[in-house]
Amino acid sequence: MTEYDDPYRTSGRHLDIMIRGWWDHHGATVAEALRALPPGSGPVVDAGAGGGHGTRLIARTLPEAEVLAVEPSPVLVAVLLARVADDPGLRTRVTVDGDDLLAADLPDRIGGVLMANLIGHFSPHERDRLWEDLAPRLAPGAFVLLNLPEPTEPAPVGRSPMGEVPVGGRTYTGWARAEAAGPELLTWHMTYETRAGDRVLSSDEVRYDWWTVSEAALRAETAPYGLAVAPHGPAEAGLYTITREG
Numbered sequence: 384m385t386e387y388d389d390p391y392r393t394s395g396r397h398l399d400i401m402i403r404g405w406w407d408h409h410g411a412t413v414a415e416a417l418r419a420l421p422p423g424s425g426p427v428v429d430a431g432a433g434g435g436h437g438t439r440l441i442a443r444t445l446p447e448a449e450v451l452a453v454e455p456s457p458v459l460v461a462v463l464l465a466r467v468a469d470d471p472g473l474r475t476r477v478t479v480d481g482d483d484l485l486a487a488d489l490p491d492r493i494g495g496v497l498m499a500n501l502i503g504h505f506s507p508h509e510r511d512r513l514w515e516d517l518a519p520r521l522a523p524g525a526f527v528l529l530n531l532p533e534p535t536e537p538a539p540v541g542r543s544p545m546g547e548v549p550v551g552g553r554t555y556t557g558w559a560r561a562e563a564a565g566p567e568l569l570t571w572h573m574t575y576e577t578r579a580g581d582r583v584l585s586s587d588e589v590r591y592d593w594w595t596v597s598e599a600a601l602r603a604e605t606a607p608y609g610l611a612v613a614p615h616g617p618a619e620a621g622l623y624t625i626t627r628e629g
């Protein structure tokens with residue numbers, strides 16, 4: 384088995400506060416989809432859970448559900464575990480698994496899977512392995528809920544702000560830009576700054592690969608495993624459910 388190479392080794396400490404804006408904007412649409420999961424059908428998996436915004440949303444939206452949060456980045460596991468352990472409503476129902484999703488020992492029966500802001504970390508070959516592995520585990524009526532972030536083709540993205548989050552006497556800011564790196568591959572370049580007023584206290588530059596997936600490609604690659612793709616919510620959310628047919 385190959386060693387997991389953590390793309391969030393440096394940026395993990397910034398991710399949770401930077402991605403909060405996505406959850407503020409799309410959390411209600413995600414929750415609405417989650418409410419359609421079949422109750423009592425096995426744990427709901429938060430795949431690539433990061434610091435646990437989605438994990439917490441699953442647990443609060445489905446108060447009877449067991450949640451399995453799979454997150455391989457050690458720095459993000461620390462954030463996730465602290466978030467879960469601090470909340471009595473999560474602590475008894477959420478299990479944190481520090482594995483790579485491709486190597487995780489998932490339950491035979493799963494009540495649903497959330498993959499928020501995750502899919503581009505998997506190559507086409509890895510996604511193929513994922514669909515093959517997940518399809519037979521999905522309980523009747525259960526689905527994978529994921530988003531296909533823009534761009535879904537490898538088009539360049541000019542430098543744009545990700546967020547600016549004031550906390551106490553510091554402001555945490557992120558910028559992102561991307562360039563095509565192959566027919567289905569982007570390279571993202573991120574800058575994360577910590578400022579006190581106008582003074583820059585630290586600046587981290589990171590880059591990582593992101594495999595683009597279009598809706599058409601998602602349909603084509605999941606169909607062989609008896610999975611059906613349907614859009615969910617407003618198009619700008621880029622959310623899709625992937626349900627086992629029959």
Ligand SMILES: C[S@@+](CC[C@H](N)C(=O)[O-])C[C@H]1O[C@@H](n2cnc3c(N)ncnc32)[C@H](O)[C@@H]1O
Nearest residue numbers: 402431432433436455456459483484499500504
């Ligand atoms: C952009 S973050 C999104 C985090 C979280 N889902 C959210 O939306 O707040 C992507 C996450 O996927 C995780 N990830 C990357 N590769 C993974 C893999 N092979 N298996 C499981 N998680 C992975 C990263 O560690 C990171 O936490």
